[in-house]
Amino acid sequence: MMDTGEVESVRRDEPAGRRWFVTRSMQVMVALGFIRAPLAQADARPLRRPDESAAAEPDLGSAQAMPEPEPEAAPTPSFLDALVGREFRGCRVERVSPEHLGGAAIVLASPEGAFQIDILARGDVRGVAETSRYALFLANRGDGRQATHERHGLALMDVAEWLRGRESREAPLQVQTLTQRHAAHPRGNFHLP
Secondary structure, three states: OOOHHHHHHHHHHOOOOHHHHHHHHHHHHHHHOOOOOOOOOOOOOOOOOOOOOHHHOOOOOOOOOOOOOOOOOOOOOOHHHHHOOOEEOOEEEEEEEEEEOOEEEEEEEOOOOOEEEEEEEOOOOOOOEEOOOEEEEEOOOOOOOOOOOHHHHHHHHHHHHHHHOOOOOOOOOOOOOHHHHHHHOOOOOOOOO
């Protein structure tokens, strides 16, 4: 016979249906960094000092009284910012992130679809293209087994050539080798959100 502590434990751990599953899945995804937790602005209440009365609390229904969300850290400027808007082999650079999970990421749009180039430090694993400092990889989750659109590979090589002309006169990117990156982020989803 179970005592009440065991009964409560079973009830607490028992799934409560779809809502329970979705909630737990979202919590896991937030914890692993796959998604960001939503800001709870509607529930946000300004903190009051103990000496303030409840009457002094601002009306949260008005737009002026809503607390401002905390600003995100501004991205660090980088020489990669000059890539945005450039075209390589018919692929337009849409976005760059000089600090993304131990590497730098460049998102390009092409007629075949968007794709991402990761820039990492040179190491044991050779990139698709390399410069004296960096190894460039196509982030298509193919592990070298998935066919690559020729245009994407050629654009990656052109980006490497662009980097070669600048890396000696620009501050180095703070990037890891592929081995270091996988050790630091073993379950990493390296695609930019």
